[in-house]
Amino acid sequence: MTTLLPPGPGAIARAVPRIDGWRCAVDARTTPATTFKEWMHFCVALPRETPGHLLINVNVTECRSPAGHQRQCRLIAMAIRDHWRGSIETFSPNTAPVRPGAIDIDLGDSSVRWRDGAFELEVRCEALSARLRLSPVSLPTVATRVSLGGGQGIEWVVLPRLEVTGWIDLGDQRITLRRALGYHDHNWGHFRWGNDLAWEWGFVNPVDADDPWTAVFVRISDGARIRTLSQAALLWHEGSLVTTFQDRQIRMDLGGIHGGQRPFTLPAAASLLMPGASSGVPAHFSLEAHSQSDDLFVQFASLSKARVAIPSDVDPFRLVVLNETFGHARAHGKTSVGSFDISGLTMMEFVRG
Amino acid sequence: MDSGGQSLSTQLEDALAIVAREAPLHFARMRRQVGELTALIRVGEAPPMKLLFTEGPPWVRPGATGSVEVSLSRADLARLLRGELTIDEGIVSGAVQVRSQVDHLLRWFDGLASWLHGALRSPSLPALHHQFFSTGQTTPVRPKGNLTC
Numbered sequence: 001m002t003t004l005l006p007p008g009p010g011a012i013a014r015a016v017p018r019i020d021g022w023r024c025a026v027d028a029r030t031t032p033a034t035t036f037k038e039w040m041h042f043c044v045a046l047p048r049e050t051p052g053h054l055l056i057n058v059n060v061t062e063c064r065s066p067a068g069h070q071r072q073c074r075l076i077a078m079a080i081r082d083h084w085r086g087s088i089e090t091f092s093p094n095t096a097p098v099r100p101g102a103i104d105i106d107l108g109d110s111s112v113r114w115r116d117g118a119f120e121l122e123v124r125c126e127a128l129s130a131r132l133r134l135s136p137v138s139l140p141t142v143a144t145r146v147s148l149g150g151g152q153g154i155e156w157v158v159l160p161r162l163e164v165t166g167w168i169d170l171g172d173q174r175i176t177l178r179r180a181l182g183y184h185d186h187n188w189g190h191f192r193w194g195n196d197l198a199w200e201w202g203f204v205n206p207v208d209a210d211d212p213w214t215a216v217f218v219r220i221s222d223g224a225r226i227r228t229l230s231q232a233a234l235l236w237h238e239g240s241l242v243t244t245f246q247d248r249q250i251r252m253d254l255g256g257i258h259g260g261q262r263p264f265t266l267p268a269a270a271s272l273l274m275p276g277a278s279s280g281v282p283a284h285f286s287l288e289a290h291s292q293s294d295d296l297f298v299q300f301a302s303l304s305k306a307r308v309a310i311p312s313d314v315d316p317f318r319l320v321v322l323n324e325t326f327g328h329a330r331a332h333g334k335t336s337v338g339s340f341d342i343s344g345l346t347m348m349e350f351v352r353g
Numbered sequence: 354m355d356s357g358g359q360s361l362s363t364q365l366e367d368a369l370a371i372v373a374r375e376a377p378l379h380f381a382r383m384r385r386q387v388g389e390l391t392a393l394i395r396v397g398e399a400p401p402m403k404l405l406f407t408e409g410p411p412w413v414r415p416g417a418t419g420s421v422e423v424s425l426s427r428a429d430l431a432r433l434l435r436g437e438l439t440i441d442e443g444i445v446s447g448a449v450q451v452r453s454q455v456d457h458l459l460r461w462f463d464g465l466a467s468w469l470h471g472a473l474r475s476p477s478l479p480a481l482h483h484q485f486f487s488t489g490q491t492t493p494v495r496p497k498g499n500l501t502c
Contacts, residue, residue, distance in 0.1 A: 072476070089479075090476065090479055262439070264436075265436050267436075267473060267479075268434065268435050268436030269434065269436065269469060269472060269473065269482070270436070270469075270473060271436030271437075271439060272433065272436070272439060272440060272465075272469055273466060273469050273470065273473075275439035275440070275441055275442070309473070311470070311473050311474050316378055316379065316470065316474070317379075317382075317466075317467065317470050318470075319470075319473070
């Protein structure tokens, strides 16, 4: 058996602000047709007695044109418990300043801050309110880049597991969190929504915060999902990255169609353009990954989904759909550190269009 | 004209003007698709609003007849704008009543889809969307974030 030393809180506190700050990487590639896109994504599991998930996404879109440099910030706040609720708010640069290299961002009454080794999220939206402190228990990954061709690409860093304390108000119910588990990633790049691109993305954190294992997986492909551009699956134990599976070591399968009624959709008016229930979300997702010494198996069963519609950058009369899918996941297998078998309610994202 | 109806008419005109200004490609396609057809929209007890795009602005005027006539309650209009009801569901359930030749109705649906794609790309429209749901419909746009429609 291999023994890995978990990263100390001091190392995490030093690393995160150096790696996870806003890039704001506007350059010659940044045009009205190909804007620079960047977002920070946070997921938080709700307690076992009130199962559900919270998603907070802060995104910034920047473009350069003869008229000058334009920046738009958006806050997407969504939660699934007995049903979905959520909202999207947009902010002008004046009300949501972003400083390259910094994590902190204010969005009206809401904010993301990095303080004393933890993210502090303050969310004041029409749909929900929250005040959370999210403490990473691992180092962030190094930035990974996937080329989409033509100078376009997506980069990201992941903090797979954070311990979360605080509260969330959903309607008239306050949910208090103590050592809940969360997930965070930060993505950026020059690419065009609707430009022959799809992805599947997800993570598995255990129900029990004392269980030390976490898994994250992603596949980026062409829009028809015939050609995989990149895929990876990563495993952590006590905050240390144990193994990374890549490309041909991984097989992903999507089965069935997740049905049900027309999903909750943001922005609301997009429902009028997507009146059906179809979404491209499978009923089941499975992953199998093998290396010389390690094995990983993931199964995900979709329970409920919500859609976030994004205008296509390619076709002015099409939308790209981010399917935020709540479901039950299990990850099990073996590594040089030991065997694992974790399960819990989690989120997957299926991007289609 | 009651204040509610006048406000709704003004808001509809504003919504059209915003898309005309911020998503001109979409607005132009909508005008081409709708052509000379008119729509008469009745929302609750408010005075009917007639939409005509061969001239204007204003594109919203008082009227009594239209190539397509649509009636619905203010509550059901709100459900449509909140994404809780689709037009198809509204027609099937009777919440949205439509009187039209089928080909005219389909042209208006195509025009509406073009306008909606423009609306989703218009930075100023979320504020108007929020204003619709504000008490009295005349609440000023809130200065912080705006809900995206």
